[in-house]
Amino acid sequence: MIWSIAWKNVWRNKIRSMVVIVAFTVGIFGGVYMVAFFYGMTDSRIKMAIGNESSHIQVHNPRYLDNNELKYTIDDSYEYVSQIEQIPQVKAVSPRIKILGMASTSGNASGVMINGIDVERERQVTGIAESLVRNGGSFFGDDGRKPMVIGEKLAKTLKLTYYELLPEDLERLGERRKYRGVLPLLDSIKGETYRTEAEFDHALAGLFGEREAKRLSFRIKEEAIKYHLKWKIVLSFQSLDGNIAYDAFRVVGIYKTGNSSFDGMNLYVRNEDIAPVAGLHPGQVNQVAILLNSVKDDKLVAEKVKQIRPDLDVQTWDKIMPEAAMYTEAMNYYLLIFLVIILLALGFGIVNTMLMAVLERVKELGMLMAIGMNKKRVFWMIMLETVFLGLTGAMAGTFLCYLLVWITGKTGVDLSAFYGKGLEAFGFSAVVYPSISLGSFFQILFLVILTGILASIYPARKALQLNPAEALRVDM
Amino acid sequence: MKVIEIKNLHKTYNDSEQLVHAIRGIDLSFEAGEFTAIAGPSGCGKTTLLNMLGGLDNPSEGEIRIGGEDVSKLKSSERINFRLNNIGFVFQAYNLIPVLTARENVEFIMHLQGRPKSERERRTRELMDAVGLGDRLDSRPSRLSGGQQQRVAVARALASKPKFVLADEPTANLDSKATENLLDIMEKLNRDENITFIFATHDARVMKKARRVISLEDGRVLRDEVK
Numbered sequence: 001m002i003w004s005i006a007w008k009n010v011w012r013n014k015i016r017s018m019v020v021i022v023a024f025t026v027g028i029f030g031g032v033y034m035v036a037f038f039y040g041m042t043d044s045r046i047k048m049a050i051g052n053e054s055s056h057i058q059v060h061n062p063r064y065l066d067n068n069e070l071k072y073t074i075d076d077s078y079e080y081v082s083q084i085e086q087i088p089q090v091k092a093v094s095p096r097i098k099i100l101g102m103a104s105t106s107g108n109a110s111g112v113m114i115n116g117i118d119v120e121r122e123r124q125v126t127g128i129a130e131s132l133v134r135n136g137g138s139f140f141g142d143d144g145r146k147p148m149v150i151g152e153k154l155a156k157t158l159k160l161t162y163y164e165l166l167p168e169d170l171e172r173l174g175e176r177r178k179y180r181g182v183l184p185l186l187d188s189i190k191g192e193t194y195r196t197e198a199e200f201d202h203a204l205a206g207l208f209g210e211r212e213a214k215r216l217s218f219r220i221k222e223e224a225i226k227y228h229l230k231w232k233i234v235l236s237f238q239s240l241d242g243n244i245a246y247d248a249f250r251v252v253g254i255y256k257t258g259n260s261s262f263d264g265m266n267l268y269v270r271n272e273d274i275a276p277v278a279g280l281h282p283g284q285v286n287q288v289a290i291l292l293n294s295v296k297d298d299k300l301v302a303e304k305v306k307q308i309r310p311d312l313d314v315q316t317w318d319k320i321m322p323e324a325a326m327y328t329e330a331m332n333y334y335l336l337i338f339l340v341i342i343l344l345a346l347g348f349g350i351v352n353t354m355l356m357a358v359l360e361r362v363k364e365l366g367m368l369m370a371i372g373m374n375k376k377r378v379f380w381m382i383m384l385e386t387v388f389l390g391l392t393g394a395m396a397g398t399f400l401c402y403l404l405v406w407i408t409g410k411t412g413v414d415l416s417a418f419y420g421k422g423l424e425a426f427g428f429s430a431v432v433y434p435s436i437s438l439g440s441f442f443q444i445l446f447l448v449i450l451t452g453i454l455a456s457i458y459p460a461r462k463a464l465q466l467n468p469a470e471a472l473r474v475d476m
Numbered sequence: 477m478k479v480i481e482i483k484n485l486h487k488t489y490n491d492s493e494q495l496v497h498a499i500r501g502i503d504l505s506f507e508a509g510e511f512t513a514i515a516g517p518s519g520c521g522k523t524t525l526l527n528m529l530g531g532l533d534n535p536s537e538g539e540i541r542i543g544g545e546d547v548s549k550l551k552s553s554e555r556i557n558f559r560l561n562n563i564g565f566v567f568q569a570y571n572l573i574p575v576l577t578a579r580e581n582v583e584f585i586m587h588l589q590g591r592p593k594s595e596r597e598r599r600t601r602e603l604m605d606a607v608g609l610g611d612r613l614d615s616r617p618s619r620l621s622g623g624q625q626q627r628v629a630v631a632r633a634l635a636s637k638p639k640f641v642l643a644d645e646p647t648a649n650l651d652s653k654a655t656e657n658l659l660d661i662m663e664k665l666n667r668d669e670n671i672t673f674i675f676a677t678h679d680a681r682v683m684k685k686a687r688r689v690i691s692l693e694d695g696r697v698l699r700d701e702v703k
Contacts (some may be wrong), residue, residue, distance in 0.1 A: 001580075001583075001587045005575060005584075008575035008576070009575055011575075012574070012575060024661075137589065363569070363571065364571065364573065364574075367565075367571040368573075369556065369569065370532055370559065371560070371564075371565050371585055371632075371633075371636075371672060372556055372557065372560025372561070372585065372588055372589075372636070373552065373556070373560075373588055374553060374556045374560075375556070379589070467694065468532050469527045469533045472532075472571075474569065
């Protein structure tokens, strides 16, 4: 009965209670959605990093890690790889030659990481093969002589890109309502070729004016960018014997992972093409990357891999990319800090409301104590009222948040128009899929109840200090 | 059988740094089944006396025995329980719980006593019939007239099966018809079920009905008449 009285008391002053409830709803919704958003961001960052960059486990010659020197290799990798492939939790294994070197074209030069790969195995370990851009060729599809796949960012640096709007590009842009209005303007530069991004930007600014061009250019450039495939790039690096080795490769594919610094650094050539240039024997590699069926088994498999050849260094993904593992952990703390700040503010709102509720009910509380409601019950009633007040808002906020996370978790939140470039520079995808675990929801619920209880203590104590005889005399 | 015995009762308190002698030595006793009014002008100490009879306030001196037990010696938590099980209250401003229906208001006190649901429901119905509101069980106080609210308050006061009922100016906010009606109901309950009523009042209509009138003045008993 005290529960029902407390609940009914919440609704005595509907407007006042609704103000607190709405504050709670908005506060919890905002805080939790924000966290879900960042969770989604880091989650996809980690998935992307594992999928394209680190894999779950990497094996190196222990000395290779010191300075990434070509000469510290894993020998006889053929047998080693097939041994690893026999571990049941392992999905795929890719042996790689890794050489720090220089890529140059007539236009520019850039420091790069040359990845000498076994094409079929690499295809199964990383998502690079699926990350080729439109008009970006293929992943070692038509090999020809000495093919090479490079990142879009590197292609831009090496001036392998140009901008041209083709009729089909305009058609795709027209599918988005935002761009329908500017199509006639864009039509005027159809077929024109611009050698650099700056030139194209300039042309767009000329068409729409600076500000409008800024707003629209990200997507337009995505459609307009084209690549000079088949162009030659010269790779130079220090070979095993200490001399500088050169060789020319032809670009057959351009990929884009969403982490532009990775894309600017990493290029892929075939193992068999690079090994002779570097002076490596067949089977000599610098790195073996291992993809698992489930990230849960990472430590277990690492242990098994270590047993095969104890002389090699085995690292799991969280050691390879400590920053990525840290994101997840940091997010948990952010969630907590966010919530504590929000709840603290809301808690004071509750204290205020409940104090008003207690003080305007002095006479009624006095009566209750007079007829025999003991202090424990009065305290309990006020506390329940407070908790109900907070919990109602929190439930509404959580529900709203859950709904929006569910919807945007499917559709994604596209930030590319605002600062997609900035995000991708840090390795974050421009489309964010918010996500939050059920555990976090329960954590929030617990914190809200705790806030309610803490916030109720002061008003409830105030109620207990009433003397029933005096409380009854108050004229209301 | 004596329900209440008061011996040498004194009450002083500080009212804005002035010592007020509200009660200056009262000796009284009340028998079961009384229908008694404590009367006097305002400031004579009626409410103070009633508060002490109800265990809401402690005497400065003297003792109050209810059913043989010295109430002033009880700890505050014990006193709440004592009130719950021994004393029924009717207040001037009705003081029903506004969010509860009439039925729930009456049931509430039995809930505090921990009585089983079936008993609560049966007794609520009986009492609401007795005060003539058997058809208004599910009305909220705001939907009832002042007289009806006060009748619910009487039903509530009786719900806990108290040794006696204290009513502080129960008719002060009622018109004469509602007063008549309320007094008739209380008188009937007093007569038929031997329930002890003690009023603090300066309402002549109440004093007329009362079978014993104790007049106070300046914290002392001026007259104690039994009709």
